[in-house]
Amino acid sequence: GIQVEQSPPDLILQEGANSTLRCNFSDSVNNLQWFHQNPWGQLINLFYIPSGTKQNGRLSATTVATERYSLLYISSSQTTDSGVYFCAVTNAGNNRKLIWGLGTSLAVNP
């Protein structure tokens, strides 16, 4: 089945810094989502981005489907950005089942 790999596994930033998180996937996808899980366990849907580029405030994401990767950009990071960022995909083989990466754990220090 499709494999999802995220990098880096851990990241520590000073407030105000920028960062790029990467998600590689091993097969074609028809759905790719980025999530932020905050320290209280809530899973926030950041982007639905099977292809192309989207922006939402300080966050933006780009998926290059032909090269099987997606990037999540965080600019001017804030302490509230801390948590775990997950990438999850579905592919044509199973349109309903989300396949998850292991996540990137981000800590933003004041």
Place this chain on the structure above:
Amino acid sequence: SAVISQKPSRDICQRGTSLTIQCQVDSQVTMMFWYRQQPGQSLTLIATANQGSEATYESGFVIDKFPISRPNLTFSTLTVSNMSPEDSSIYLCSFTTGAGQPQHFGDGTRLSIL
């Protein structure tokens, strides 16, 4: 878009007991799912909740341990039965409106078993 709510948000239970988690969506949705997230891990799909029929379970999960109901297109429950400390996890429900569409998640239930 539809809003999904889940309760309880957290609970502490004694081993050997059972707990039922409820998930409510404010509009009819095609598919609902239940996930488990063990400490420090990613999410694992337990089952797809099918309206009016038995849930479809993933490998490693069985109906006797995780019975699921979905009586209509807006509501589902997951029961964690005969709990042991290994069941201490976050349990999350989600929905999607169709194949290839984004999934939206409830706030999760943080379960601790003593």
